Structures are given as structure tokens and as C-alpha cells.
């Protein structure tokens with residue numbers, strides 16, 4: 103039989119999706135599931151984006167330019183300008199989701215065996231993208247006790263070798279909800295300049311920051327022009343996960359030139375979705391104000407309820423829509439499966455993402471789960487109640 107590649111064998115399963123068969127079985131048995139495992143918001147897509155698709159008069163759904171439609175990139179640059187980030191449309195490549203932007207970034211700056219330093223826990227698919235690119239993830243552990251703040255910069259410095267090409271952060275963080283301060287970004291800027299590394303910031307949640315604190319992008323940091331690469335996406339910002347549109351932003355011309363070759367190889371990002379995404383840039387501010395208010399309400403409901411459960415520790419997120427909770431269990435993988443297979447409370451159960459898959463250090467995060475607060479406050483209250491009842495009877 104022809105054999106599968108080692109790389110293919112090593113590709114990790116998504117910790118977010120791997121429990122899906124168990125959820126399907128539970129549903130077939132008539133259980134109602136509260137899905138807290140996946141970052142698929144229940145928020146409506148802005149009407150302007152939907153209208154743009156409905157009213158399009160295009161007769162041939164052709165390829166777009168590999169770097170994305172020019173009119174769209176010009177409007178993206180305007181969006182950044184409104185957010186105090188000065189970039190030109192030539193610094194932007196439209197991709198098929200932030201996912202493809204990550205793959206292009208890795209492919210453009212790293213070779214087989216190169217290393218990328220990432221504070222963990224991190225967005226689980228960074229593991230998958232690294233494996234696919236033959237790159238080794240070098241983790242720096244951030245701690246729930248510190249709310250997942252940036253680990254001391256000396257921890258990063260200790261890990262830099264001749265193979266290190268980049269530091270990757272997610273700001274605000276999935277799965278931690280942590281928002282890096284300007285001071286923390288400056289520390290990272292200093293270290294990447296000192297060691298001549300790239301700094302990749304996944305800013306797909308940049309719009310979701312709470313408590314009056316402003317997001318500080320690496321693109322705002324002076325002197326970082328040749329180092330900074332931003333990953334962005336419409337998926338969460340406009341609740342357009344299915345559009346599959348994201349982008350790479352960098353002022354490093356060599357990087358953009360290289361990433362464009364990857365973009366050319368896959369021809370073009372989706373044409374129709376670019377029309378919707380371009381229109382989405384006209385979304386009124388009131389939409390974001392309402393969405394933010396809703397997420398703050400959900401966050402407060404969730405954290406307050408979780409903190410009341412005995413033995414549960416939780417870090418309060420200041421951005422994105424996730425939190426990591428530490429549970430009084432030995433192995434949250436088993437617990438998450440058990441919730442779907444063997445537990446119900448009034449015929450309801452919850453689906454959560456075991457957090458170990460958000461770490462690359464083996465054995466870390468085993469007693470943690472990630473919760474996405476993508477359900478309304480009432481549903482969240484019920485979901486946490488179910489979790490509380492489950493913890494009362496669960497035996498490791």
C-alpha cells in the first residue's frame with residue numbers, strides 16, 4: 103500500500119473539532135448540547151455585507167488578482183488608517199482566511215527545521231501550520247495565575263538559537279483572551295530587533311477589546327517596519343467565518359514579494375467573498391458597539407458563574423471571546439468526552455475544548471478547558487450550571 107507522509111502522520115488533530123463524533127452521537131441520542139467549544143459567533147453578519155452579495159450583478163465568477171482586488175485592499179488600508187495604523191494597499195495580500203495568511207507567512211520566512219517561539223497556550227492550529235511547514239514550535243509558557251500575561255522577556259531570549267526565525271503572538275489571545283499592553287509589545291519589538299527576527303501578530307480579534315483599553319498593534323510600533331507581519335481576518339470581526347477571507351499585512355517589501363508568490367500559486371482568494379468583505383468595511387460603528395456590549399455581558403456572566411464553582415480557576419479575558427478555565431479534574435480530554443457520552447442535566451450537556459491541544463509542551467494544560475462565549479448570556483448561565491453539576495459527580 104502506498105504510504106502516508108511522516109508530516110501527514112504528525113499533523114495534529116484539532117482539539118476543537120476532534121470531539122465532534124461524540125457530540126453527534128449524543129445528539130442522536132436526543133441530548134441537547136450547548137456548544138462552547140468553537141469560535142463560531144452566533145452574531146449576525148452586517149447587513150451591508152449580505153446585501154452586497156444579494157445585489158451583485160456579476161455574470162462570470164472569475165478569479166480575482168492573486169493579492170486580492172485592488173479596490174478591496176485600498177479600503178482595507180483606509181480601515182487601518184481609521185485605526186491609527188498607516189499602511190498602503192501594496193502592503194496587503196488578501197488570503198483565504200487568516201489560516202492561509204498564517205501558512206503563507208510561515209512559508210515565506212521559514213525553512214524546514216527553523217524555529218518559531220510562541221507563548222502558550224496558543225491557537226491550536228499554529229501547531230498544525232507549523233507541522234505543515236516543517237517548522238518547530240518553541241513554546242514559552244504563560245500562566246493562568248498571571249492572567250496569561252507576556253512571560254518575562256528573558257524567557258524568550260533564552261530560547262533564541264541560530265534556527266529561530268520569528269516570534270508569534272496572538273493579540274488579543276485565543277484561547278486566553280489576554281490583551282498585550284503597549285509596554286509588552288515594546289519589549290517584543292526590542293528583542294526581535296536585537297536578534298533580527300520577524301514578529302508575527304495574529305490580530306484577528308483586534309476589534310474585540312473590553313474595559314476601555316485600546317488595542318496596540320505591532321504595526322503602530324515605530325522601527326518595526328521590516329520585522330512586523332500582521333495576520334488579519336473578516337471571520338470574527340464581521341461574523342463572516344464562512345466567507346474565508348483574511349489578509350497579511352507587512353511593510354517588509356521582500357516579505358510581501360515572497361508571500362505574493364505563494365498567493366499566485368493558489369491563483370486567487372474567493373471573488374464573491376471579497377465583494378461581501380469589501381462591503382463589510384462600511385459596517386456602521388453602532389454594529390461594533392452593540393457586538394462589544396454583548397460580548398462584555400457574556401464575559402461577565404460567564405466569569406462570574408465560573409468563579410462560583412468550587413475548585414475552578416479562571417483568568418478574566420480582556421479581549422477576544424474565549425477564556426481558559428482550570429477544573430478540578432486530572433484530564434480534561436476524558437472529562438469533555440464524558441460530558442458528551444455519559445452525562446446530562448435535564449437532558450442537556452455542554453461541549454468544551456480540552457486545553458492541552460492549545461499547548462505544545464506535553465502534559466501542560468491537562469486540567470484546563472477553553473470556553474468560547476459565543477452563546478447568549480442566558481444559555482451561558484445554563485451551560486455553566488451543567489458544568490457545575492457535572493463536576494459534582496465526575497470521577498477521574
Ligand SMILES: Cc1ncc(COP(=O)(O)O)c(C=O)c1O
Pocket residue numbers: 141198199200201202225272276304306334335336337343346347348
Ligand atoms: C487566533 C486565530 N487566528 C486565525 C484564525 C483563522 O481564522 P480564519 O481562517 O477563519 O480567518 C482563527 C480562527 O478561529 C483564530 O482564532
